[in-house]
Amino acid sequence: MLHFVSIAIALHVQRHAILMAISWGFMIPSGVAIARTMKNSGPIWFKLHVFLQSTGYLLALVGFGIGLHITKDNRTHNTRHRTLGIAVTVMGAFQMLAMLFRPHKDSEYRRIWNLWHWTMGRAAVICAIFNVYEGFNLLEVLISYGHNLCT
Numbered sequence: 419m420l421h422f423v424s425i426a427i428a429l430h431v432q433r434h435a436i437l438m439a440i441s442w443g444f445m446i447p448s449g450v451a452i453a454r455t456m457k458n459s460g461p462i463w464f465k466l467h468v469f470l471q472s473t474g475y476l477l478a479l480v481g482f483g484i485g486l487h488i489t490k491d492n493r494t495h496n497t498r499h500r501t502l503g504i505a506v507t508v509m510g511a512f513q514m515l516a517m518l519f520r521p522h523k524d525s526e527y528r529r530i531w532n533l534w535h536w537t538m539g540r541a542a543v544i545c546a547i548f549n550v551y552e553g554f555n556l557l558e559v560l561i562s563y564g565h566n567l568c569t
Contacts, residue, residue, distance in 0.1 A: 430488050435553055437481030442506065442546035445474030450543055475510050478546075482507045499552040506549055509542035 449470030456463035485503060516535055521527040 427488060430484050431557070434481050434484040434488060435557065437477050437484070438503075438546075438553060439550055441474040441477035441481060442543070443550045445470045445477065446510075447543050447547065449474060450539060472514070475514055478507065478510060497552075497556065499549060499556055502545055502549045502552065506542055506546045509538055509545070513539055513542060 449467045452463055452470065453467045456466070482503065485500070489500060513535070516531070516538075519531070520535075521531050525531075
């Protein structure tokens with residue numbers, strides 16, 4: 419377990435936590451909810467969905483980069499949180515790439531694409547929300563060891 423956390427690392431942990439909580443904990447799930455509940459609202463639902471998903475994922479990528487930086491010199495950080503974070507980021511990347519291959523509404527492949535998009539998206543969000551809580555548990559452990567991450 420860590421016995422010393424520098425102020426710089428503590429700030430990186432804070433930034434990582436804030437970015438991931440905003441992106442995977444709020445923005446991306448909100449984009450999913452909009453896609454599920456506002457389809458009868460005209461094209462605005464799709465614009466909101468794309469905005470929340472793409473902006474949320476960009477914030478998540480910044481948070482992911484910070485997370486990799488935090489653990490780059492310390493191999494003891496190969497935790498479930500880190501592993502799941504990598505998996506969620508990859509799932510999110512597949513979602514972003516899927517936009518390049520989205521078939522036209524009338525295509526025979528659109529139904530298959532929709533099923534894949536919905537399944538992968540929901541799996542990513544569920545895993546991400548679980549991982550946000552895993553991250554909060556890691557913060558709790560650090561704080562219980564006397565590391566002040568709030569200064």
